[in-house]
Amino acid sequence: MTTRRLQRLVLTGSITGAVIVALDGTVLTVAQPALQRDLRASFGQVQWTSTGYLIAVASLLVFAGRLGDRYGHQQVFALGILGFGATSAGIGLAPGVGWVIGLRVVQGIFGALLQPATLGMLRAAYPSDRLGMPLALRTSAIGLAAAAGPVLGGALVAHWGWRSVFFLNVVPACLIGALALAVRVPVPAPAPVPEAREASAGANGAAADPRPAARLDLPGACLLALTLVCLVHTLIALPETGWTVATSLAGAAAVFACGAFIRHERRTASPLIPLSVVGSTTIVAALAVLLAASAALFGALFVSTYFLQDVLAMDPLECGLRVLPLAVLMVLSAPASAVLQRRYGPRRTTVVAMTLLTLGILALSQLDRTSTAPAIGGGFLLLGAGFGTVMVTATAVIVRHVSTDHAGVAGGLQQTAMNIGPTLGVATATMLVTLTTPTTTGARPPAGPHWTGEAFLSAMGPTLLTLAAIATTGALAAFQLPRNTATDDAEDDSPHSPATGGRNRALAEAPAMTPGD
Numbered sequence: 001m002t003t004r005r006l007q008r009l010v011l012t013g014s015i016t017g018a019v020i021v022a023l024d025g026t027v028l029t030v031a032q033p034a035l036q037r038d039l040r041a042s043f044g045q046v047q048w049t050s051t052g053y054l055i056a057v058a059s060l061l062v063f064a065g066r067l068g069d070r071y072g073h074q075q076v077f078a079l080g081i082l083g084f085g086a087t088s089a090g091i092g093l094a095p096g097v098g099w100v101i102g103l104r105v106v107q108g109i110f111g112a113l114l115q116p117a118t119l120g121m122l123r124a125a126y127p128s129d130r131l132g133m134p135l136a137l138r139t140s141a142i143g144l145a146a147a148a149g150p151v152l153g154g155a156l157v158a159h160w161g162w163r164s165v166f167f168l169n170v171v172p173a174c175l176i177g178a179l180a181l182a183v184r185v186p187v188p189a190p191a192p193v194p195e196a197r198e199a200s201a202g203a204n205g206a207a208a209d210p211r212p213a214a215r216l217d218l219p220g221a222c223l224l225a226l227t228l229v230c231l232v233h234t235l236i237a238l239p240e241t242g243w244t245v246a247t248s249l250a251g252a253a254a255v256f257a258c259g260a261f262i263r264h265e266r267r268t269a270s271p272l273i274p275l276s277v278v279g280s281t282t283i284v285a286a287l288a289v290l291l292a293a294s295a296a297l298f299g300a301l302f303v304s305t306y307f308l309q310d311v312l313a314m315d316p317l318e319c320g321l322r323v324l325p326l327a328v329l330m331v332l333s334a335p336a337s338a339v340l341q342r343r344y345g346p347r348r349t350t351v352v353a354m355t356l357l358t359l360g361i362l363a364l365s366q367l368d369r370t371s372t373a374p375a376i377g378g379g380f381l382l383l384g385a386g387f388g389t390v391m392v393t394a395t396a397v398i399v400r401h402v403s404t405d406h407a408g409v410a411g412g413l414q415q416t417a418m419n420i421g422p423t424l425g426v427a428t429a430t431m432l433v434t435l436t437t438p439t440t441t442g443a444r445p446p447a448g449p450h451w452t453g454e455a456f457l458s459a460m461g462p463t464l465l466t467l468a469a470i471a472t473t474g475a476l477a478a479f480q481l482p483r484n485t486a487t488d489d490a491e492d493d494s495p496h497s498p499a500t501g502g503r504n505r506a507l508a509e510a511p512a513m514t515p516g517d
Contacts, residue, residue: 026149056108085173
């Protein structure tokens with residue numbers, strides 16, 4: 001099998017895995033009301049079908065990426081996608097809501113194995129300077145799945161019930177998983193990085209060793225998981241309950257566990273997150289961009305959905321059609337961003353994209369009862385163009401800027417930012433709307449956040465302005481990204497830059513070579 005054909009096979013598996021996860025989340029949202037009625041579940045129990053999955057995924061992504069680095073991304077991918085498909089079938093056959101919640105948590109564990117591997121396989125199969133278009137195609141597919149999910153889910157629920165949405169991904173998951181087990185994809189050995197290994201070994205007081213770490217950092221994985229579990233639980237519960245004893249204890253536990261994790265990582269000889277990754281200013285900046293962009297986007301989308309339904313009195317279908325420009329521009333901007341990144345560099349491309357995202361939120365903050373469809377669609381067009389571009393450029397910087405030895409960890413960090421960001425954005429938006437809504441409008445019902453149209457409209461502007469400020473911080477972080485793709489390794493000011501090792505370092509130091517070469 002030729003190298004090109006193998007790369008296409010890896011790309012197909014990566015896209016399929018990402019689409020299955022994206023579809024699962026969007027179709028579940030449509031199916032939840034029917035699930036609640038059929039299983040006679042409470043609103044809180046139905047919410048835990050999403051919350052349990054999210055907590056399991058967010059807490060294990062980095063460790064799952066480390067497993068891929070250790071045992072092979074293809075093997076971890078196969079285990080993740082087969083387990084994801086099997087638990088989907090189990091949920092479709094579940095006799096009660098308790099089974100659904102439990103299986104969703106298990107599905108989250110397999111989802112955590114699956115997601116970093118989709119990026120790790122691409123990093124191993126493609127040269128670092130050719131990652132832009134595969135990542136763009138993956139992002140376009142995710143955007144298309146997000147747009148099609150509600151429509152497809154609605155059709156399935158209407159004709160075959162809520163269980164059908166969980167059977168949707170069983171067959172493709174089993175096919176791709178079996179293919180991943182059957183086909184061995186040879187990948188080139190990573191370039192040696194003696195300087196980075198010596199620096200890391202020196203920092204830990206051990207002799208330099210060119211071999212991979214002999215053991216997994218299980219204590220570090222547990223501390224990081226505890227940190228993320230407490231953080232996600234606090235962010236989810238805080239908008240509904242406020243600062244109760246439970247949320248305060250969870251927040252304090254997150255801070256304590258984070259401090260213990262940092263202390264442990266500094267002392268252990270084989271850290272969960274290598275020093276060459278967390279010590280890179282470029283990678284940290286790219287993660288900050290993704291965190292800010294996803295928080296701003298999903299917070300704005302949450303607010304805008306309530307505006308369309310509660311203020312303009314649109315039904316869910318009309319609301320979905322108004323938001324459709326966002327998904328369309330995400331699909332279109334992803335391939336274009338790969339070209340822009342190669343021409344103008346990650347820094348300028350990402351700064352412009354974050355600016356578009358900020359302008360889109362500002363445009364939405366000016367909407368009122370008299371706003372027309374073009375005004376509403378224009379805001380969502382800017383959001384889609386900005387976020388689709390950021391997804392590709394920031395992810396490409398993260399994946400390209402690490403060696404293949406640490407591609408899984410980098411993919412896990414990228415996916416963690418993309419899971420924590422939306423949770424942070426929705427929690428921030430909910431709290432701000434709650435705090436700024438006039439108290440004379442009456443109490444909110446216990447089924448979830450709800451406000452009268454006038455009260456919500458008065459709170460929408462300040463909330464979206466705050467989310468625009470969050471997007472602006474992401475634009476500022478984007479100034480730390482490489483100026484252009486050819487010299488991204490040379491521009492990382494970290495002494496532990498891993499990028500691709502001695503080869504790029506030699507190119508940067510050779511006086512006869514230029515970026516154009």
